Amino acid sequence: MNTQSSFFKFLEQPYPFYYEGKKLMEISGMIFLIGMFFNYLLQPFDVNTAEHKMNYFWICVIHSSSCLPLLVGMAAVLKLFPKTTDHWKVKKEFVFILSLVILTGITQFLLRDIIYTNPDNWSWRYFKEEVLNTLIAGVFLAPILISINLHRRQLRNTLNANRISAAIHEAKEPESHTIVTIETEVKSEKFSFDSTSFIYAKAEGNYAEIYLQKESEVSKLIKRISLKSLETQLSGFSFIIKTHRSVLLNVNCIENVSGNAQGYKVQLKNCSETVPVSRNYIPSFEKETVSA
Incomplete structure (x- = not known):
């Protein structure tokens, strides 16, 4: 058995x-x-x-x-x-x-x-x-x-x-607070947030689920925007990277990283869900997390 x-x-x-x-x-x-x-x-x-x-x-x-x-x-x-x-x-x-x-x-x-x-x-x-x-x-x-x-x-x-995991827990320079405004496919639904509050985003069909830190809680926004468009609008922030075809994350919000045969699983601060790092994105993920 x-x-x-x-x-x-x-x-x-x-x-x-x-x-x-x-x-x-x-x-x-x-x-x-x-x-x-x-x-x-x-x-x-x-x-x-x-x-x-x-x-x-x-x-x-x-x-x-x-x-x-x-x-x-x-x-x-x-x-x-x-x-x-x-x-x-x-x-x-x-x-x-x-x-x-x-x-x-x-x-x-x-x-x-x-x-x-x-x-x-x-x-x-x-x-x-x-x-x-x-x-x-x-x-x-x-x-x-x-x-x-x-x-x-x-x-x-x-x-x-x-x-x-050992590298990300070392002392880091604090992020600068910048308000970023995101344009969605529906112009009237554009929204803004502090760049340091961004935790991660994932694609869900024609929408993106965006997770933000609001004081001691995590809030989720669902917006009609492709992950590619969101990635482009956040490209000025080096700490926000793509780890999978459907995931963007803030490397400064990483709590822990575990490995499997496909790549990595990332546990983010204050989030119960883990997000993947697929094989194609491993080199850029390792570069950003070890040097972050």
Whole structure:
């Protein structure tokens, strides 16, 4: 029972979403190299060279690269659902990889006529064989790679979070009080506040929730304004930074920082809710908090 509980707890852990930008290209390259090593050097499956229409090296290249267009396409679809990628977990990573592996097996079956002379290329037998072979490789490698990366990221981010937490409690120069006026999408609803009272803001659809310190209490304003517009109007204040696609926060209001595989979780003063620091914003967050 404890083993089952630990497994489900493992699946629910936050996990970084890597399938975008430069990281996607790096992963594509790594998958190709692993595939070449697995197919060309280890040759784990039976090879009948009499059926080959081309050199075995080029067959390995085709097999190793067949998943790459699928990977890029699946990543592009996921990018249309930022709420899903923002809350990526180990179980989602497993489902993503399993889907990629199955689709790769189907693709390799469809490519058989290009590679082999076998008259039974389009048989049910070879369909099962291609899908099963890719599943074996995926099921063997995925848990190992995910576990290693999860623990590596958790350890690194936890150590860095402890360092940041220690740095933010050191003596700081007091902020200068400046009244800032924010223009919203509804001109009659513009509002003003003292810059030092800003705690954080988060996007909620077409609105932004803005949390301000009012004496000993925290007040919440809901305004029709995009986070991008709010960020632009607050750009003159270096202590207000973006830590996530949907979050702006005041680094001087940070109470504590904890780490997980995705990045950091920030506890703000007088707020019960924690806010995230996603992978793409970690460098700027570390720079501002350690030097603040």
